[in-house]
Amino acid sequence: MAQNSFPSPISVNAEDLACERGGRPIFEGVSFSLSGGEVLAIIGPNGTGKSSLLRMIAGLLFPVAGSVTIKAGTQEEGFLHFLAYGDGLRSVFTVEENLKLWSRIYGGETGGEAIYDALEEVGLAHAMHLPARALSTGQRRRAGLARLVLSKRPVWLLDEPTSGLDRDGEAVLGGLMRTHLDAGGAIIAATHLTLPVPPTRTLELQ
Structure with a gap:
């Protein structure tokens, strides 16, 4: 599906972010910058704060220190679509x-x-009128991808986006990512698997 271009410039900038869980430091000093048309892959072992960092960028978790700034042209809100691990x-x-x-x-x-x-577009039109409880894990993940198509927000935050997808599903995700990037959007993905679109840059949490 063709995607209209997003307002520009698009940028996501994080500076010296720090996160704690139950008073225990998870990460600190995390900084990055991302522009439209780019993919940032957040990688690292379990428990290093990949999902927490996504939630922080989304404004759902406050950092102990540091800041996140997101810009999309003159747009003042509605920048982000956060696709969490849960469907x-x-x-x-x-x-x-x-x-x-x-x-x-x-x-x-x-x-x-x-x-x-x-x-x-995500190969799930035949299930449009089915109750969600009738869907397989992979189909539920595809339904989540359909949310991205509908929202048309310039910055995607994806938590383990390939989890639960078969090879065809990964190809669908890759197509959506490329269309989004071609329109000037930006993508930040927390993952322990290979993304279907090579990341522009990688941030490793330890």
Whole structure:
């Protein structure tokens, strides 16, 4: 699906971030900068704070020290789409109902045609009217990818985006990432697996 260009310039800058969990230091002195069209891969062993760093960038977790600045042209809000490791689907809702709910939260398209197109792009259009509880793990992950298509936000934060995806699913993710980057978007992904699109830069937490 063609993606309109995002407002520019897009930038994400973190300076000297520090994180604690239960009073125990997890990481400190973390800094990076990212521009539109770039991918940052956050890597490191379990427990080093990869997901915590994503939550910090998303504004869901306050740093002990440091700061994060995000810019997207003159846009003052609605920069980010945070796709967490959990799929965020309500089991009793249909796939369509779940996507409508998330699109309202992220200010994306909520019409049936837009949702069908997004699901078709991720290979899940046939499941549009199924309850989420009927989906496999890989299908639930694809439903999450459809959220990215609908939200049209310039900065993606992805937590273990390839987890639960088969080879075809990884190819779908790679296509979405390339389209997003070509439109000038930026991607930050926490992962312990290889991303389908090579990262522009890598940040290793230890």
